[in-house]
Amino acid sequence: MHRAASPRSYLMCPPTHFEVTYSINPWMDPAKPVDVPLAVAQWEILRDRYVALGHTVSFLSPRPGLPDMVFAANGATVVDGRVLGARFAHGQRTEEAGAHLAWFRAHGFADVREPLHVNEGEGDFAVTASYILAGRGFRCVPLAHDEAQEFFGRPVIGLDLVDPRFYHLDTALCVLDDAADEVMYFPEAFSPGSRSVLARLFPDALLADAGDAAALGLNAVSDGLHVLLPQAAVGLFGPLRDRGFEPIGVDLGELLKGGGSVKCCTQELRV
Numbered sequence: 001m002h003r004a005a006s007p008r009s010y011l012m013c014p015p016t017h018f019e020v021t022y023s024i025n026p027w028m029d030p031a032k033p034v035d036v037p038l039a040v041a042q043w044e045i046l047r048d049r050y051v052a053l054g055h056t057v058s059f060l061s062p063r064p065g066l067p068d069m070v071f072a073a074n075g076a077t078v079v080d081g082r083v084l085g086a087r088f089a090h091g092q093r094t095e096e097a098g099a100h101l102a103w104f105r106a107h108g109f110a111d112v113r114e115p116l117h118v119n120e121g122e123g124d125f126a127v128t129a130s131y132i133l134a135g136r137g138f139r140c141v142p143l144a145h146d147e148a149q150e151f152f153g154r155p156v157i158g159l160d161l162v163d164p165r166f167y168h169l170d171t172a173l174c175v176l177d178d179a180a181d182e183v184m185y186f187p188e189a190f191s192p193g194s195r196s197v198l199a200r201l202f203p204d205a206l207l208a209d210a211g212d213a214a215a216l217g218l219n220a221v222s223d224g225l226h227v228l229l230p231q232a233a234v235g236l237f238g239p240l241r242d243r244g245f246e247p248i249g250v251d252l253g254e255l256l257k258g259g260g261s262v263k264c265c266t267q268e269l270r271v
């Protein structure tokens with residue numbers, strides 16, 4: 001199958017103040033030391049990859065005391081130039097939402113909505129050609145799905161996440177081709193009903209196994225051709241190549257200690 005990359009616009013935030021001092025997901029262990037210079041170096045490689053692939057990267061200023069701000073995908077969802085802000089489930093991240101809203105307002109986005117309901121941006125919203133897929137169960141409340149549907153005017157498909165290791169939709173599902181409704185996901189992260197919904201909507205999806213999911217292999221970013229994903233998810237490379245994609249392994253081992261990888265660090269600005 002012929003694949004083509006399309007130029008993307010991403011928002012990222014450097015891990016200048018990254019640390020693990022609290023635990024709000026099973027990956028986070030405050031007893032484990034974090035090497036900040038290494039986290040920064042790994043993040044810079046990811047940033048440079050995007051630039052080398054021809055994508056546009058904008059930056060949000062990191063703030064001290066907000067160690068999870070590097071996971072920029074969680075701060076908002078942008079579709080058709082409209083910005084739905086985040087409302088974080090945990091108090092430790094509350095202030096990140098305002099930083100994102102301020103950035104969008106300062107950068108010419110006219111339609112910026114401060115949400116009524118708890119949602120963590122692209123952590124739980126994934127955009128395909130036909131739908132917005134929306135996770136719930138850990139960080140996003142069902143009413144946020146209605147809010148997103150009304151705001152974006154696109155059908156929102158609610159999916160129940162059941163495994164605390166995969167607390168955001170973007171840890172369990174990745175959109176590979178957003179022009180053609182093509183995704184990869186880890187079925188066991190979803191309730192039986194949601195699995196059936198996914199099988200019905202995406203009968204040809206690439207299914208990840210437990211090992212690749214545990215390496216956060218689904219926390220990946222695709223431009224339609226290149227798929228940047230955690231390099232430890234070795235089982236996904238062959239199947240991605242078989243489908244015509246070019247997998248690019250990235251080592252974000254330090255950020256994994258916060259429970260995030262490639263996608264968490266990358267918010268897509270669909271303008």
Ligand code: ARG
Nearest residue numbers: 025071123168258259260264
């Ligand atoms: N420590 C962060 C949290 O638990 C990690 C967020 C990762 N981001 C993501 N898009 N899954 O909120």
